[in-house]
Amino acid sequence: EIVLTQSPDFQSVTPKEKVTITCRASQSIGSSLHWYQQKPDQSPQLLIKYASQSISGVPSRFSGSGSGTDFTLTINSLEAEDAATYYCHQSSSLPYSFGQGTKLEIK
């Protein structure tokens, strides 16, 4: 089973700041890593697929990078609406798994 570990668990940030969230896999997963945003009382929404591929309708300030075991979600020029919990997800092999989540608070 592949374990995904995100860091940090929580971050308090100010608008316009640049945010970096990392996700480390317990073994190599190629680029089969996806990122989701979940706002309070909402379903998760896909942000980035296959490590770095952008999603139609998602603001361009969201980007992803990495391969193998180390991945990064970057949010450039944070906005108040980005307050949410962010999850990484691996689909390299069953059982699929998610990171524990990173909660972003906007100051």
Place this chain on the structure above:
Amino acid sequence: EVQLVESGGGLVQPGRSLRLSCAASGFTFDDYAMHWVRQAPGKGLEWVSGISWNSGSIGYADSVKGRFTISRDNAKNSLYLQMNSLRAEDMALYYCARSGYLKEFDPWGQGTLVTVSS
């Protein structure tokens, strides 16, 4: 519009059974694999089970293997999760999600809440 609508959640006693459904619309259902993901109150996301487009490939999380059964009816554009021998730790909001070409989950339904309590 692509839409997934879960139903079937509710209050159930430990040891009893429940069947969840997910109705799909707005896309060709039998072109896609489908998954169930759950979220316990205040906790993170946990993958539960997935099924390929033709039901030929199925997987389960260790935590539900032997108790839960995933199935689909492509003629009815529907996904199901039969949950037996329910435990307190199965209490969660259950989402269904469509799996894309790169196995990303998009979109997700709004979820159906399962409460396990005596």
